[in-house]
Amino acid sequence: MNLRLINLSKIFYSIRGKIKAVDNVNLEIQAGEFFVILGPSGCGKSTLLNLIAGLEKPTSGEIYFGENLIASKEKNVFIPPKDRNIAMVFQNYALYPHLSVFENIAFPLKIQKMDKDKIKKEVEKVAEMLNIKDLLTARPAELSGGQKQRVAIARALVRKPSVFLLDEPLSNLDAQLRISARAEIKSLQEELGITTIYVTHDQVEAMSLGKRIAVMRDGKIEQVGTPEELYKNPKNIFIAQFIGRIPMNLFVVDVVEDKSSAYGLIKDLKIKIPDEKRHLIKDKKIVIGIRPEDLFINPEKADYVFLGETKLVESWGREKLIYVKFGEYNFKILSKDETFEKKIKIGFNQRNLYFFENIKSRNQIRIGLTIS
Amino acid sequence: MKEEKLIKILFFIATLFVLSFCLIPFLYMLIISFCKSWDIFSLKEIEFTFSNYIKILKDPSLHCLDYIKNSLIISGISAIFSVFVATLGAYAISRLDFPFKFSILLFILASSMFPQISVIGFLFKLMKILNFINTYQALILPYISWSIPISLWIMVSYFSKIPKDLDKSALVDGCSWFQAFLKIILPLTKPGLVSAGLLSFLFSFNEFLFALILTIDYRARTVPVGIAMFQGLHGELPWGSIMAFTALSLLPVIIIVTLFQKHIMQGLTRGAIKE
Amino acid sequence: MKTYYKEDLKTSFIFLLPVFILTLFFIFIPVIATFINSFFKDIIFLNKRFVLFQNYFYLLSDSGFWNSLKFTIIFFIVSVPLEIFLGIIFTLVLNYEIPYKGFIRVCVLLPWAIPAAISARLWELIYNYSYGLANFLLLKIRIINEPINWLETGFSAFVALVIADVWKTTPFVAIILLAGLQAIPKEIYYQAVIDRANFLQRFFKITLPLLKPAIIIALLFRTIDAVRIFDLIYVLTKGGPGGATTSLSLYAYKYYITGDFGYASSISVILFIISFIASIIYLRVGKFRQEVL
Numbered sequence: 001m002n003l004r005l006i007n008l009s010k011i012f013y014s015i016r017g018k019i020k021a022v023d024n025v026n027l028e029i030q031a032g033e034f035f036v037i038l039g040p041s042g043c044g045k046s047t048l049l050n051l052i053a054g055l056e057k058p059t060s061g062e063i064y065f066g067e068n069l070i071a072s073k074e075k076n077v078f079i080p081p082k083d084r085n086i087a088m089v090f091q092n093y094a095l096y097p098h099l100s101v102f103e104n105i106a107f108p109l110k111i112q113k114m115d116k117d118k119i120k121k122e123v124e125k126v127a128e129m130l131n132i133k134d135l136l137t138a139r140p141a142e143l144s145g146g147q148k149q150r151v152a153i154a155r156a157l158v159r160k161p162s163v164f165l166l167d168e169p170l171s172n173l174d175a176q177l178r179i180s181a182r183a184e185i186k187s188l189q190e191e192l193g194i195t196t197i198y199v200t201h202d203q204v205e206a207m208s209l210g211k212r213i214a215v216m217r218d219g220k221i222e223q224v225g226t227p228e229e230l231y232k233n234p235k236n237i238f239i240a241q242f243i244g245r246i247p248m249n250l251f252v253v254d255v256v257e258d259k260s261s262a263y264g265l266i267k268d269l270k271i272k273i274p275d276e277k278r279h280l281i282k283d284k285k286i287v288i289g290i291r292p293e294d295l296f297i298n299p300e301k302a303d304y305v306f307l308g309e310t311k312l313v314e315s316w317g318r319e320k321l322i323y324v325k326f327g328e329y330n331f332k333i334l335s336k337d338e339t340f341e342k343k344i345k346i347g348f349n350q351r352n353l354y355f356f357e358n359i360k361s362r363n364q365i366r367i368g369l370t371i372s
Numbered sequence: 373m374k375e376e377k378l379i380k381i382l383f384f385i386a387t388l389f390v391l392s393f394c395l396i397p398f399l400y401m402l403i404i405s406f407c408k409s410w411d412i413f414s415l416k417e418i419e420f421t422f423s424n425y426i427k428i429l430k431d432p433s434l435h436c437l438d439y440i441k442n443s444l445i446i447s448g449i450s451a452i453f454s455v456f457v458a459t460l461g462a463y464a465i466s467r468l469d470f471p472f473k474f475s476i477l478l479f480i481l482a483s484s485m486f487p488q489i490s491v492i493g494f495l496f497k498l499m500k501i502l503n504f505i506n507t508y509q510a511l512i513l514p515y516i517s518w519s520i521p522i523s524l525w526i527m528v529s530y531f532s533k534i535p536k537d538l539d540k541s542a543l544v545d546g547c548s549w550f551q552a553f554l555k556i557i558l559p560l561t562k563p564g565l566v567s568a569g570l571l572s573f574l575f576s577f578n579e580f581l582f583a584l585i586l587t588i589d590y591r592a593r594t595v596p597v598g599i600a601m602f603q604g605l606h607g608e609l610p611w612g613s614i615m616a617f618t619a620l621s622l623l624p625v626i627i628i629v630t631l632f633q634k635h636i637m638q639g640l641t642r643g644a645i646k647e
Numbered sequence: 648m649k650t651y652y653k654e655d656l657k658t659s660f661i662f663l664l665p666v667f668i669l670t671l672f673f674i675f676i677p678v679i680a681t682f683i684n685s686f687f688k689d690i691i692f693l694n695k696r697f698v699l700f701q702n703y704f705y706l707l708s709d710s711g712f713w714n715s716l717k718f719t720i721i722f723f724i725v726s727v728p729l730e731i732f733l734g735i736i737f738t739l740v741l742n743y744e745i746p747y748k749g750f751i752r753v754c755v756l757l758p759w760a761i762p763a764a765i766s767a768r769l770w771e772l773i774y775n776y777s778y779g780l781a782n783f784l785l786l787k788i789r790i791i792n793e794p795i796n797w798l799e800t801g802f803s804a805f806v807a808l809v810i811a812d813v814w815k816t817t818p819f820v821a822i823i824l825l826a827g828l829q830a831i832p833k834e835i836y837y838q839a840v841i842d843r844a845n846f847l848q849r850f851f852k853i854t855l856p857l858l859k860p861a862i863i864i865a866l867l868f869r870t871i872d873a874v875r876i877f878d879l880i881y882v883l884t885k886g887g888p889g890g891a892t893t894s895l896s897l898y899a900y901k902y903y904i905t906g907d908f909g910y911a912s913s914i915s916v917i918l919f920i921i922s923f924i925a926s927i928i929y930l931r932v933g934k935f936r937q938e939v940l
Contacts (some may be wrong), residue, residue, distance in 0.1 A: 055540045081543040094541035098559045108545040155545070165544075379846050383743050387751065390740045394754045397769045397814065400780050404772065411778035457665040464662035469655045480666065483674045487875035487922050489896040490915035491677035493684060493908050498677075517673035520666055549658075578762035580878040581900075596764035600882045611772055618768060622761055629760045633753050636760070640819070641826035 001066045001162045001195055003029040003052065008061035009219075010047050021047040023219035024061070032193045034186070036210030038200055038242070044219040045199045049165050052197065053088055054081035065163070082111075087156035088165040091172060093148045095140035101151050102136040108159045126158045129188075146177045153185070157192070164189070164196040170205060182208060203243055207231075215239050237356045240289050246321065248289045249331050252358050255284045264288050267327035269306055277355040289354035292321070292334040295346055302347025310344055405619045410611035424616035435590035436617050439598035443577055444624065446508055446594060450515035451573035454523045455565055457516065462527030463553060467539065477528065484521035488581045499586055510586040511594065515579060519572035522639075526571070529642045530564030531557065567639030570632050577625065595621040678919065685913035691906030702913035712914065714890060715898035718805075719918075722894065723873035726809045726816075730869055731862060733813060734820030735855075741825050759818035767882035770811040774798055774883075801891035804884050808892055812879055816872070820865045827861025828854070871925045875918060895921075 010022040021044040029035045037045045050056040052063060054071065062072040070079045087108075095104050102123055103110075109119045127133045130150045140148060149169060156164060169185070170178045186209055189196050200206050206213050207227040214224045215238075223235040234240035241247045253264040255273065262273040264286050271288060273281070280286055296302060308324035308331060322333040324346060333346065404410045408421050428436045464470070465477055495514060496505075504510040534557060542552035558565075580596045587593040593601075599621065602614050629636065685703070688696040706712045737755060745751070758766065773780045774797035782794040797807045831854070839849050877896035880886060886893035886901070893901075895918045902911035 050540070053540070053544055055543060080548070081540075082546045082548060086544055088541065088544040090537045090541060092535065092537060094535065094537035096538065096541075096556055107542075111546040111551065159546070375845060383740065383745070386736055387740050387743070387745065390737055391751065391754055393814065394758055394818070396780075397766070397773060398757065400773065401769055410772070457669065460662040461666035464659035468659040468662070470659040476663070480670055482923075482927075483670055485871045485922055485925070486674060486678060487896060487915070487918045489875065489877065489899045489903075490681050490919040491674065492900075493903060493912055493915070494677035494680040495673065496903075498672075513669070514673045517669040520670055524666065574760055578760075578764075580762065580764045580881070581896075584881075585903075596762040596878070599762075599768050600764045602768075611775075614768060615772070618765055622765065625760050625762075626757065629756050630753050633749060633756060636756060637752070637822050637825075640822050 002031045002033075003027075003163065003195065003197075004062075004064040005048075005052075006062045006064070008048075008051060008063065009059050010044075010051055010056055011059045020044075020219045022051060022058075025219075025221050027214060027221065027224065029195060029197065031195055034189050034196045034198065034209060034211045036198045036200060036206040036213045037216055038203060038206040038210075038213050039216035040242075041201055043216045045201075045216050046167055047219075048216070049088075049167055049197060049199050052163070053086055053165055054079060054084050084163070085159075085161055086163045086165060087159060087161035088167065089149075089152045089156050089169045091168040093140075093152040093169075093172075095143075095148055095151055095155075097140050099140075100136070101132065101138050101140070101143070104140065104151055105136075105155045105158050108155065112159070122158055123154075126154045129157075130154045145173050146181065149173060149181060153188075157188075157194075161194065164194045166196065166198045168200055169198075171200070171202070178205075185209070204245065207243070215242060234354065237287060237289075237359070240354055240356065244291055244293075246292045246332055246334060248291050248354065249295075250287055250289045250356075251329055252285055252287050255281050255286050257281075266329055267306070269304055271304065271353065272350065273355060274350075280355050280357040282358055285358045287356040287358050289356065290331075290348055290352060292332045294352035295331060295333040295335070295348050297322070297333065297335050297337045297339055298345050299347030303350045305345060305347040307343055308346050310339065310342055313339070401615045401619055404611060405615035407612065410615070424612040425620070428613050428617050428620070434602075434613075434617075435593075435598065436620065438590040439593055439595045440621050440624075442508070442590075442592055443595040443621070446511050446515065446592075447573045447576035449508070450512050450519065450576040451569045453512070453516045454519040454572040455527075455569045458520050458523030458527050458568060459558075459561075459565065461520075462524050462531050463557070465524075465528050466531035467536075467553075467557075477524070481521050481525055484518070488518075488579075492581060492585050495582065496585055505586060506588040506592045508592055510592065511576075511579075511583055514582050514586075515572075515576040518579075519575045522575070523568040523572050526568040526639050526642050527561065527564055530561045534560050563635060563638070564642075566632065567635045567642065570628060570636055571639045573628070574625070574636075681912045681915050681919070684909055685916045687909045687912075689907075689909035689912070691908070695909075698909070702910050705910065706913055706917070711890060711893070711898060715893040715895050716917075718891070718893060719874060719876075719895045722805075722808070722812075722876065723870055726812050727866065727869045727873055729809065729813050730817045730820050731866060733817045734824050734865065735858075735862075737817055737821035738824040738828055741821060742828050755818045755821060757818075758815050759822075763815060763878035764882050766815050767811065767879045770807065770814075771798075771883055774807050798884055799888055801888060804888060804892050808880060808883060811883060812873070812876070815879070816869060820869060823865040823868065824858060824861050827858050827864075830861075831857045867925060867928060871922055874921055874925065 005025050005027040008022055008025045008027075009020065012019045012021055023044070025048060037048060039045045047056060051058055051071070057078055058071055058073055060073050062075075063070045065084065068079075069075065069077050070084060071077060096107065099107065105123045105126060106119045109122060114122075123136070124133065127136060130153060132147065132150050132154060135143065135147055135151070140151070143151065149172075152169070166185070170181055173181060182205060185198075198206075198209055200209075207230075210227060212224060212226055213230055215222045215230065217238055223230060223239050225233075230239060230243045234243060237250060241250065251266060253266055253271070256263050256265060256270075261275070262278050262281060263270040264273055265271070266288065273286060277286075299305065306326050308326040310322060311325050311330075312323040314321040314323075316334075318336060320335050320338055322335060322339065322344075324331045324333055324344065326346075331346070405424050406420055406422070408419055408423065428434055461480075465473055491514075499505050499510045504513075538556055538560075539549075539552050542556045543549065547555065577594075578596060579594075580600070583594045583597045584600075587597065590598075599614065599618055602617060603609065686697060686699055688698045688701065741748075741752060741755060776782065776794055776796050776799070779797070781797065782791075785791045786794065795803055797803050835853055835857075836849065839853055844852065875896050876894050877900065880892055880894050880897050881900070884892045886897050895914060899911045899914035899918065902908075902914065
């Protein structure tokens with residue numbers, strides 16, 4: 001089943017005033033798609049999920065499940081969560097502490113008044129699938145984090161929902177478990193083909209799981225696309241910094257223009273600004289970005305080369321994260337080559353550069369920091 | 373480790389002091405209730421007897437059992453209703469969205485601090501009009517109302533300790549909100565229900581002023597008033613009987629405190645301190 | 648298709664309705680009625696008459712009222728600090744790791760749990776001049792040579808009331824303080840031991856300051872309760888001797904039962920205002936915050 005969100009907004013009123021948790025969101029999610037909503041904490045992604053689940057009522061806008069209107073303030077329609085055939089996994093799993101694992105998983109079926117034998121069969125089937133058959137008699141308090149998470153997923157899937165919602169389901173697990181659980185969720189989803197919406201603040205999780213990703217900030221969707229698209233063509237500074245293992249190096253630079261072309265200045269390095277990006281120049285300034293993995297040490301051949309001063313080397317196993325100072329500019333470089341020299345030659349290529357408009361926003365502060 | 377030893381001795385003495393301070397009046401009550409004479413100066417000659425108990429149980433004109441029965445029924449019903457009403461209200465306050473929520477809660481809580489004397493004038497006239505004087509309902513209605521604040525506060529604090537994700541999860545799992553309340557939330561607040569119920573029961577069992585004014589005789593009079601009014605039949609106070617009656621009527625309280633010590637302490641501190 | 652947008656408001660109203668009705672009819676309306684009544688001359692069997700502040704003017708010149716106000720204030724000034732002080736000792740004992748901890752807790756709870764009127768009867772016997780336990784013990788350990796006529800002189804009756812009240816309510820203070828004490832992180836004590844603070848230093852420099860919020864709460868709860876004290880006095884001294892131990896509640900009560908509702912109401916209003924101010928302070932100082940919900 002596909003999902004459509006049209007002009008969806010949710011406003012919370014509190015003592016401090018109005019908070020636009022979800023601000024005019026338009027999205028279409030395909031049937032069977034693994035869709036990730038990515039954003040920093042407090043960006044409204046969980047509220048968006050709650051709106052889809054029916055746990056919150058929209059302030060304005062509409063939600064469609066397939067062809068059915070599910071919620072609309074204007075048309076005074078609201079289908080309660082129990083009639084939406086959705087399943088949800090919560091960050092803290094929300095297992096019912098007074099019920100055993102079996103009863104937890106059986107709960108959605110019991111509410112539907114399915115008969116006992118059938119419940120037993122279904123629960124055992126899903127328990128088998130998730131490898132928790134021997135935990136069925138335990139209480140949630142006796143389970144480890146990973147086990148709880150499996151039970152929560154089992155409870156969600158037992159009812160064969162048409163939409164599967166996950167709200168940061170991995171953030172309470174330790175790093176190792178997170179990676180294996182990630183793979184498991186992905187293969188489970190592919191196997192069952194359920195339309196899945198996954199909310200996370202972790203871009204690695206988003207990139208590895210999502211078929212498409214929506215990046216959210218301050219209640220707004222900043223960009224929607226495949227992981228590849230987000231990585232290659234970030235729409236703005238925020239996404240550029242948010243996507244990628246290590247945040248992109250970003251510099252606000254002065255622009256010099258001559259008759260035919262424009263250049264950004266990183267110290268004495270003249271970076272050519274492609275003609276199609278010249279519209280981004282504002283007040284003779286532009287933001288240039290380059291990913292740490294696109295900087296090379298001692299390059300044989302590169303469009304631009306400069307001599308930097310090594311400040312710090314962090315060993316990340318096979319790779320090294322090198323902090324390099326070039327004049328007043330600080331670079332982070334992800335490299336497989338080790339270096340012990342104080343002065344190193346660094347190169348990068350024109351095609352790996354990103355250009356953004358220098359918008360005076362909250363991010364200004366962050367970019368400012370990378371400059372100093 | 374001189375200090376440690378000193379502290380141990382100090383605590384031993386303090387414990388002894390606390391215990392004797394709390395218990396001596398009770399022991400005194402028990403001893404007198406089992407003695408023929410209540411003159412402690414002649415303790416050596418005092419002999420053990422059940423006669424005080426037999427007397428208060430046998431003499432129907434004393435109405436001791438009536439008072440105890442009245443107290444238990446009135447307090448029991450009040451406690452059940454108080455908890456029921458408070459639970460509904462607490463659910464709304466902790467789970468539903470409506471304006472002036474916090475102000476309403478504060479307002480109701482503040483009402484438990486009003487002096488009872490400032491309502492008895494109206495209450496007496498009201499009960500007189502309703503023809504409720506000297507009936508159970510004359511006491512039950514005010515008792516429910518006056519124990520609502522503490523019950524409400526305890527229930528709100530228990531409800532707000534249950535993660536809201538559990539409600540959400542139940543809703544997504546196909547429950548209506550009422551099913552979610554009944555099947556998930558309520559079972560998890562059982563200790564709160566017990567605490568609130570016990571504290572309301574004790575409040576009603578112990579209340580004196582309303583009972584004094586709104587009841588007339590054994591048909592509705594409760595234990596505290598019964599014992600306060602106990603005069604005996606001739607002149608001098610029959611202390612042996614009074615103490616036997618006291619011991620007997622404190623039995624429910626003593627049983628409750630012994631069995632539910634933890635619930636009571638929790639309820640009290642929830643009512644007072646919010647962790 | 649269902650409409651749900653206004654459901655919350657409606658449901659919460661239905662859920663809160665019983666609470667509203669009961670508290671309204673048996674707490675709020677009676678209080679308001681008492682306020683209104685205090686502006687009337689309302690004596691039983693006589694016609695009700697609006698007299699504005701006349702009842703209050705009478706109060707000003709009524710020495711009985713001033714005496715009971717004075718008694719009420721002195722009573723809580725003496726008894727409440729005593730209860731807090733003893734409460735702290737109780738709390739330390741309750742918190743100390745010893746065998747039979749549950750038993751000690753039950754014993755401490757008992758005085759609090761029983762009806763005040765019944766405890767008053769217990770103390771009445773204890774204070775009995777010719778065969779009470781108090782005189783017996785004091786004579787035995789030779790603190791006094793002559794038995795004291797406890798309830799017959801103003802001062803000794805006051806002392807008797809304070810002792811009985813302290814006995815009854817210190818457990819409550821102790822329970823509140825115990826919750827505060829157990830909220831103090833153990834690590835702070837470990838650190839203090841490492842820093843070589845001795846027992847007394849630990850108590851005065853750590854326990855007491857960190858217990859302060861709980862003490863304030865206990866203090867205000869007790870103040871509100873002590874100000875409206877009725878049961879204990881009604882049974883134990885009946886306000887005597889000669890009105891020396893009449894609290895405001897009892898003074899108002901005496902007018903209620905003689906049928907002078909208007910005047911009794913004005914006394915109740917004064918008491919209400921005193922309690923109300925105390926409870927406002929309590930709600931302010933106590934950590935009542937919206938995050939609770």
